[in-house]
């Protein structure tokens with residue numbers, strides 16, 4: 001099985017969830033005193049890669065103590081039910097707003113289907129397995145999990161999703177950021193720079209909350225950010241500035257489409273693509289244009305849908321006022 005493991009310092013290993021294509025979504029395996037915590041699960045289709053990685057690292061499914069999706073979007077939590085089923089000792093640790101959906105995934109399934117369409121949904125995610133309530137641990141803001149002497153602290157981070165937390169790992173002084181700290185695909189990074197931009201996936205995008213969640217994380221002075229999309233980066237000033245710039249740019253693009261007529265998502269999507277391609281042109285990335293577009297297409301579509309939902313929410317508030 002082609003399933004390379006990237007070993008980072010502090011007993012953290014990254015594997016590819018094989019979501020849509022290689023290099024899109026990571027799963028982290030944190031080892032401590034012969035036990036394992038899995039952060040992010042990928043989808044149900046990612047589970048065989050996880051089993052292969054555990055074997056290569058010398059673990060069995062009995063060694064898995066915690067499975068921790070940063071939020072319940074299915075590229076992060078879709079495989080949780082399957083993983084819990086095959087890891088008999090494992091507990092799921094989840095944001096308070098996500099727990100009910102992991103126990104009974106019917107609404108989550110319907111909501112995700114609304115975003116992707118049924119055909120694509122089935123192909124990407126298969127069927128979600130429910131998780132028994134007694135195996136679910138809820139992590140409120142500030143909760144500290146003692147994972148065999150390794151403290152993992154949970155930080156409520158709305159902005160991308162209301163059911164999103166990030167996890168500060170005291171040992172590595174790094175943060176598992178989920179989608180709060182944007183997307184930085186390795187195909188776009190060069191020797192000197194990362195290419196990073198925000199994810200505004202439906203339905204909870206809130207730019208102010210996203211910026212304050214980022215600042216909340218940065219007050220911890222992390223040495224590393226473990227992004228789900230994709231892999232570890234360092235939070236340099238350039239990276240932070242670039243990410244904040246993307247949030248502002250996306251908000252401006254959305255605000256330029258206040259006319260809520262047919263086809264708004266498509267118009268926003270095109271503008272996002274143009275903006276991102278323009279930003280990429282300023283870097284030394286040598287990926288051909290067709291490949292750039294292919295890599296960005298899904299995020300432009302999801303971001304456009306999320307920005308449209310955000311605009312509609314604002315429009316509703318204006319009408320109410």
Ligand SMILES: [Zn+2]
Pocket residue numbers: 071073160161179201
């Ligand atoms: Zn997400």
